[in-house]
Amino acid sequence: MESWKVNLISVWFGCFFTGLAISQILPFLPLYVSQLGVSSHEALSMWSGLTFSVTFLVSAIVSPMWGSLADRKGRKLMLLRASLGMAIAILLQAFVTNVWQLFLLRALMGLTSGYIPNAMALVASQVPRDRSGWAISTLSTAQISGVIGGPLMGGFLADHVGLRAVFLITAVLLVISFLVTLFLIKEGARPSVSKAERLxxxxxxxxxxxxxxxxxxxxxxxxxxxxxxxxxxxxxxxxxxxxxxxxxxxxxxxxxxxxxxxxxxxxxxxxxxxxxxxxxxxxxxxxxxxxxxxxxxxxxxxxxxxxxxxxxxxxxxxxxxxxxxxxxxxxxxxxxxxxxxxxxxxxxxxxxxxxxxxxxxxxxxxxxxxxxxxxxxxxxxxxxxxxxxxxxxxxxxxxxxxxxxxx
Incomplete structure (x- = not known):
């Protein structure tokens, strides 16, 4: 099998586990906030919104930086950084004792973002141009599948094993994503671009x-x-x-x-x-x-x-x-x-x-x-x-x- 096809299959599973991991926490995040001692309706609404949106806000700020680093150092390295970084950030969220700790860890999770766009860029750089539409669309089904399955799986686990345990299980899924990336994804030699040379x-x-x-x-x-x-x-x-x-x-x-x-x-x-x-x-x-x-x-x-x-x-x-x-x-x-x-x-x-x-x-x-x-x-x-x-x-x-x- 051609190397780009092997990478496409491997990255598909990496994106699936990443989508599954991120989306299965979101449905019960307000419940977790209330468990951490936030009781009034107004405060619960505010903290739920803040802990949800801070991840995206931080990600929006740092994404161009990670994209630039990917062009210089390689996309596989960025995939490994994102999957392991998210695993650690989500694992730590299982042990927080107040809402401020959760908020800071959700912000840290935004810093570790970038698995899926780097996976797209990796596949895009290797797939034949006349098949790029099919390849990118196929890869997008991984994230869609994860986003569909995540809330269902997260709700089931939260009901049966508790909210904190879901963070532990999510971290394990992201470690699997890290291992898939480490052992199965191959990135060809990239032209060396120094920091001084970058555009x-x-x-x-x-x-x-x-x-x-x-x-x-x-x-x-x-x-x-x-x-x-x-x-x-x-x-x-x-x-x-x-x-x-x-x-x-x-x-x-x-x-x-x-x-x-x-x-x-x-x-x-x-x-x-x-x-x-x-x-x-x-x-x-x-x-x-x-x-x-x-x-x-x-x-x-x-x-x-x-x-x-x-x-x-x-x-x-x-x-x-x-x-x-x-x-x-x-x-x-x-x-x-x-x-x-x-x-x-x-x-x-x-x-x-x-x-x-x-x-x-x-x-x-x-x-x-x-x-x-x-x-x-x-x-x-x-x-x-x-x-x-x-x-x-x-x-x-x-x-x-x-x-x-x-x-």
Whole structure:
């Protein structure tokens, strides 16, 4: 088997364990905060929000630095750093005695981020360019699978072995990810780039053929994460408002929250392969348009079943969006700066993770639950307009370049 295929399979399992480990803690984080002595509703809400968001905020700040280091020192080293660092940070969270300790360890966990973007960059640098869409989409199914299975596994373990034990089990999963990376992943020789020789942020963008398109794709990444997260804070409450007599709101909410991941798993590799054939940009624009239509439709639903069906359909588009962005980032950047580009993209992804829930909570408080879906649709629509402009500008530049070569 070709070495890039072996790496793709190995990294898939590493990303799966990483996604599983991170997501299985999140559902019961507020319960853990309350166990640490935070009792009032206001303080519990504040500390739950802070301990959740600080990881993403720190990650957004340090991701470009890790991307730069990956370009100089190699991506396997970054994978080992991220998996072992997260394992240690999560292991220590099992032994905290107050909420400040948990907050600081969650911030430390943000410093150790970067496994999945570095895995994407490693695969991107080795896979044949004509198969990059399929490879990146296949790799994205690992994280999706982990994010689907994590909350279910975390909830089951929390009920049966206790909250602190889940942190220990999560740390073990990340050690497995570390061992898979250490023994199975092979990275070819990389050109040596000293710290003095590395490009500045300005020079990175100057080296790109279409820098404005890269920035447009970064914004698209942020919007994709924003629209995924905006519904989170109000989903259970919205379902409860549509079915006030229901006795299993938590189960319904969990199902409706997870269902897009199931359809995303089905669509990601197929749409990635289709993008290799007809153009990744077309797939990205089509899925964003579908998302706008579905979010607008969600604002009119009257039953949880209708919402579940629309979110299932959204998953088909969702499975292709981020892989399409990442494939385009690979296409329009050189191997020398891929790590930096993926680091910048990861920062925008984390910013979307923070902005989405904040926007959802604010719109819900001001205008009601249904307006959250409408507001999300408007944000995605504005993003489609700016992305279409950037792609049109790229096509015009390509046409001018071809014309000048003929002359």
């Amino acid at each position: 500045s942020g300005k020079a990175v963008f100057a080296s790109l053929p279409y820098p404005w398109l890269m920035i447009s794709l970064f914004i698209t990444t942020m919007v994709i994460q924003l629209c995924n997260g905006s519904v989170g804070p109000i989903l259970a409450l919205f379902i409860q408002s549509m079915a006030p007599e229901s006795t299993n709101i938590a189960f319904l909410s969990g199902m409706i929250a997870a269902v897009p991941g199931v359809s995303a798993l089905m669509s990601a590799p197929r749409l990635g392969k289709l993008g290799d054939r007809i153009g990744t940009g077309r797939i990205l624009m089509a899925t964003l348009i579908v998302a706008v239509v579905l979010f607008f439709a969600m604002s009119f639903v009257t039953t949880p079943f209708q919402l579940g069906v629309l979110r299932f359909l959204l998953g088909f588009a969702d499975g292709a969006m981020l892989p399409a962005v990442q494939t385009l980032l690979i296409k329009y950047s050189s191997d020398r700066v891929t790590g930096r580009i993926f680091g910048y993209n990861q920062s925008f992804m984390y910013l979307g993770n923070v902005a989405g829930p904040l926007m959802g909570a604010a719109v819900s408080a001001m205008a009601g639950f249904r307006w959250v879906f409408a507001a999300t649709a408007v944000v995605v629509l504005l993003n489609i307009i700016q992305l279409a402009w950037a792609m049109r500008r790229r096509r015009q530049q390509e046409a001018r370049t071809r014309a000048s070569k003929r002359l």
